[in-house]
Amino acid sequence: MFIHSDKFQITELMLTLEDFPVISENTILKEALDEMDKFHLGVACIIDFKGQLLGIITDGDIRRKLSLVQKPLSFFFMDDVILHAIDNPVTIIKETSLTEATNLMYKKKIWDLPVIEDNRLVGLLHMHSVAHALINTNQ
Amino acid sequence: MLNNKMKKLEIGYGKVNKVHIGENLPLAFLGGPCAIESRDHAFKMAELIGEICLKVGISWVYKSCYDKDCRSSPESFHGLGKDDGLTILSDIRTEFKVPVVSDFSDAAWAPATGEVCDMVQVPAYLCRQTSILRAAADTGRVIHLKKGQFMSPWNMKNSVRKIESFGNNQILLADRGTFMGYNSLVNDMTSFPIMQKTGYPVCFDATHSIQLPTSMGNISGGQREFIPFLVRAAVGCGINALFMEVHDNPKKALSDANTVLDIKYLKNILEQAVLMHQTRLEILDKYGEDNVHPQ
Numbered sequence: 001m002f003i004h005s006d007k008f009q010i011t012e013l014m015l016t017l018e019d020f021p022v023i024s025e026n027t028i029l030k031e032a033l034d035e036m037d038k039f040h041l042g043v044a045c046i047i048d049f050k051g052q053l054l055g056i057i058t059d060g061d062i063r064r065k066l067s068l069v070q071k072p073l074s075f076f077f078m079d080d081v082i083l084h085a086i087d088n089p090v091t092i093i094k095e096t097s098l099t100e101a102t103n104l105m106y107k108k109k110i111w112d113l114p115v116i117e118d119n120r121l122v123g124l125l126h127m128h129s130v131a132h133a134l135i136n137t138n139q
Numbered sequence: 140m141l142n143n144k145m146k147k148l149e150i151g152y153g154k155v156n157k158v159h160i161g162e163n164l165p166l167a168f169l170g171g172p173c174a175i176e177s178r179d180h181a182f183k184m185a186e187l188i189g190e191i192c193l194k195v196g197i198s199w200v201y202k203s204c205y206d207k208d209c210r211s212s213p214e215s216f217h218g219l220g221k222d223d224g225l226t227i228l229s230d231i232r233t234e235f236k237v238p239v240v241s242d243f244s245d246a247a248w249a250p251a252t253g254e255v256c257d258m259v260q261v262p263a264y265l266c267r268q269t270s271i272l273r274a275a276a277d278t279g280r281v282i283h284l285k286k287g288q289f290m291s292p293w294n295m296k297n298s299v300r301k302i303e304s305f306g307n308n309q310i311l312l313a314d315r316g317t318f319m320g321y322n323s324l325v326n327d328m329t330s331f332p333i334m335q336k337t338g339y340p341v342c343f344d345a346t347h348s349i350q351l352p353t354s355m356g357n358i359s360g361g362q363r364e365f366i367p368f369l370v371r372a373a374v375g376c377g378i379n380a381l382f383m384e385v386h387d388n389p390k391k392a393l394s395d396a397n398t399v400l401d402i403k404y405l406k407n408i409l410e411q412a413v414l415m416h417q418t419r420l421e422i423l424d425k426y427g428e429d430n431v432h433p434q
Contacts, residue, residue, distance in 0.1 A: 028296070070433065075333075078293040 008098045013133055014115050014123035022047055022121065025054055029084060030077035032057060041126065043112045046085050051120040055085035056112070091116045092125065101125055145379075146339050148309055150200055150281050151238040151257045158198045158238055160311060160340045160380050166416040167380040168192060168199040168409060169240060169258075169283070169342065174216060174394035175203045175224045185231045187402055188385060195409045200238045200258060201231055202382070207394050208244035209264050212357040216393035221248050225255045232257070240283055246274035253278025263287045263315055263347075267298050276305035283382075285313045285344065288352070292330035299337045312337065313382060314373075315344035322354040326369055328376045332429075340379035345370050346398045347384070361398035363389075367408055374415040381412050 021035035021044035032044050042059035065084050069076050091114045092101050101113055105127060115123035147161035160167045170188055175181050185201050192199040205224020207217055218224060228239045238257035243249050244265065252259050259278050263285035265271045275282045282302060286295050295312060302310055312334040316324030326348050334341045348369055351360035370381065386392040386399040400408070423429075 068433075072291075074291060075293045078296050 007137070008133055010092065010094050010096055010098065010101060010115060010125060011123070013098070013129040014094075014125045015129065016123055017121070020124045020126070021045065023081060024048070025082040026080045028077065029062075029079050029081050032081040033062070033077075041112075043124070043126075044081070045114055045121055045124060046082055047121050053089070053091065053114055053116060053121045055082060055087040056089040056114060057081055057085040058110075058112070061086060089114060093117060094122070098130065102130055105130070144338065145335060146308065146310070148281050148311060148340060150240075153232075155232055155236050155238045155257065156198065158200050160342075162340070162379070163420065164379065166197060166374065166378070166413055168197045168412075169202050169380060169382040170199060170385050170405075171202040172386050172394075173204065173384045173392065173399055174207050174218050175205050175227055176216075176393045177219075178227050178230075181227050181231060182234065184385065184387065184402075185235050185237065187387065188405065189235050189237060191402075191406045191409065195406060195413060197409055197413055200240050201228075201235070202240045202260070202384070203228065204241045204260075204394075206244060206248070209262060210394070211353045211359060215358065218394075221251055225251055229255045242283075243271075243274070246270045249274035249278055253280045256280060258283055258311075261285060261298075266290060266295070269301060272298060272301045273305045276302045276307035279307065281309040281311060282307060283311045283313060283342070285315050286317075286330065286334070288316055288318045288324060290317075292327070292333040295334055296337050299339065310337075310339045311342050311380060312339055313342040313344050313380075315347040315382075316350065318352075322351055322360075324348060324350060324352065326372075328372055331373065331376045331378055335377070341377075342380035342382050343370070343373035343378045344382040345373070346382075346395070346400055350395075350398045355397070359395070359397060361395075363398060363400065366400055366404075367411065370408055370412050371415055374412050375419055377419065381409075383408070 020041055021039050023032055023044050023046055025046050036044050045056050046054045048054055090108050111127040113125040145162040149157055149159055151157035158167050172184050205218050205221050232239050240258035240260050241256050242260035242262045243252045258281045259275050260283040261275050266287040314330045316326055319325040331341045345366050349362045349365045354360040384399045385402050385405055387402050389396055389399045389401050392399050
């Protein structure tokens, strides 16, 4: 089976800012989880007031913290989300090829790639969109 | 607000001796009789406390309330009322050049309170009431926000965020003890670094912390013998301000008679607190900031 992955632009497949959780650094963890639930996504992107990406937080980050944090869950929920976020996430730009982006997801074992343009977050490439596009290409 | 820098507060408008509260600043004191009992008594207490604070070298805010709305019994002294009480506080400001603080229990009282007082206080029982927090924020004054006895220190961030959302970012967070079952309080000293993580300075209310709430049927009891112990512990834990209600004759105090500190002990305790605060700063200077991180 040959998949024409590079017939797609990242911008065609990425979620735009209205379609995934984008939160500020002092959003509390509970609110971040609520946002992730709202969009049915296991990731939230954290930006500053200029729209620059400060970090991301995923289901996996929270899962790993749950076994480390030694304080009440009610306390954990009140933490600023940035305390538990990954502050150097793997990102791509709009010009990244879909093959390259998919390989990054595979190698890094991640499902989401924030898309950056001019230092600002402009979208999120999520594995679902990629898989859906590639499968439909071959039908 | 980011958590890495503590807000510095300035309490005082006009011609009063301004009080600064914040990280690495000298310890500040908030004190006075729980309730304004009479004009003469309020003035007498302001004079006595002022003299002691001058000797100790601690800057202070005069605290007294015009309406005690959370008394256990309807028969208990309620206060002189807003108008008379605020007039007395205003005159004390003028006479002694000391900033004043009073609480308010009704949002409608907030504008008048803020008009006179340099600082407005949100009672612990009302610390999460949105209407009260909005009214406090709208005064534009520094807000003394007491942690409810039923609140965790980390949940106080919700009240802080409410106040910030109403446009005020001048907050002093206070701990006055936490309910331990019925009619009893405990003091959790970890609340100070936790509440400081909001980015605001913290205060320890030593006299309410030794209260036994409504333990005597229709009034509260207290174990004031523990005040010095808790003061030393709290200052050692890095509080930025100390709050104590003080009376020249606690047995005759019209409010919180079982918890107010007899003024004869005030100088001794304040001196210890100031020394403890300076020692703590020297310890941090010598050994560095506390840097034991969680996993």
